[in-house]
Amino acid sequence: MSDWKTLFHKDQFRFIDHTNSIEPVTALDAFAVDDALALSVEKGASPTTMRIWTHDQTVVLGIPDARLPFIKEGVSWLNQQGYQAVVRNSGGLAVVLDKGVMNITLLFADGNKIGIHEGYQMMVGFIQELFADYTDQIKAFEVKGSYCPGDYDLSIDGKKFAGISQRRVKNGVAVQIYLSIEADNQARAKLIESFYKLGLQGEKSKFAYPTVEPNTMEALATLLNKPLTIDFVKNRIREKLTDLTKELQQNDLTAIEKEMYQKRKQQMIVRNKKALGDLFHE
Template sequence: MTISFSSISPTWRVLDHTTFGPSFDALQSFAYDDTLCSFIGQQQGLATTRAWVHHKTVVLGIQDSRLPHIEEGRAYLESQGYRVIVRNSGGLAVVLDDGVLNVSLILKEEKGFSIDAGYELMYDLIKKIFASYNVNIEAYEIVGSYCPGSFDLSINGKKFAGISQRRIRGGIAVQIYLCVTGSGSHRAHLIKQFYDKAVAGKETKFVYPVVQPETMASLTELLQKPLTISSIMTSLLTTLQNEGVQLTVQPLSNEEQQLFMENYERIQLRNEKALNMNKNN
């Protein structure tokens, strides 16, 4: 049984970072979630839902950054106008752009709240957001998609979202990317080309996804409705309120802001090290 939002916390904080624009660095998002995990895990903060959008960024996993021809793969992505970064948690390459909505549910790690419970919490939320469309949203690995996992979300076998999870300092961040608008297959083709160039037929230390672009689509394509990031945000907040929780908007406190800056600097250095390490291999 899925744990309810109200049982986690009667009040949820909302941080809407969806309109920060093209200059909003995806590494800042990692720093925000790490900061919130720390404060919430140490009982200093409310459970939080944070939403954000980044423009033309490809986020690689650590394993991706160690591919035999990673520099060629990275150069291809940059030639297509994408910034390339390496995430500080698990997973493989994903595309972020102005048609992709990212949402984190950040809460205190309580005894008995399993990893699967975290995934189910997000899956249940997404099903409720789109309940009025009368579609069957399934959660299972979509072979041929990029960053495949057991909690890929799909409609009619086409993936539109992926869920990941990060647990640090007693806090949990359950994160999802939702391809809202644009072409899902176009995004998948970009990652297919990346792997083709970064692997180039060489032996790899992990099994990278053989991307089949036709396995992915956006919600606009799947639902045949004129969705926007803003409309999904409205549905998200309405759904949370329907779950019986109060929503509050609170900017970062001075203490949180200080920890954010420390985390951001740490993550920038780690990202630079991950990218530069491969130039020397």
């Protein structure tokens, strides 16, 4: 699937807006919802889907973060700053979620036919298209010094504003991106910089945790010099999907998807209790 738009040119496409929803309540719930939707898409019970969501004052940790030598001190400090810590079930390391950060999940079937890099490229292509009238300078490469660095970091002029992860549930694929839309992204980076300093306390570890340099990161509104907001970008996504797809369905979870979500949520709870122990609070 060389052209990312092929994924959107379906008879039906589904859009779920959870940015102002009462549920899911936490980021843990949100990852469980994505798992349920990945299974639903994989089974053919749902068309290809895009879901958007936000959460306030949350630091999403990767599994390696939970193995920091002083993880208790790091998470306790995050709690003192007013942030909840949750361990994700997809790849990556620590990222910050707040009211100025939008999360987008693209869910599609045929993970046995679509390669991992193709999955990432689909999200990259969509984001580049979403802001094409503002800039043609959105690039995908690892931004050294950013938090949660990866080959598919999105940046403008070398300043990272987004990161992408991917999770596969059977043959269902969930490509997840966080978009730091509203300022202050350098303040988010400073939070993670302090978290790693407290979590490592100078000890050497087998895993190479990032040395965060806050000046490598910036919010998209700042980079584009535009007064972007979550609501503005949400409406832009809906309009873009309407243009790209033949029929855009806008509905919430079905009863069966809600059942799958509850099962996946319990798995997330078990994962977090195992990773964080007493530091995890439901």
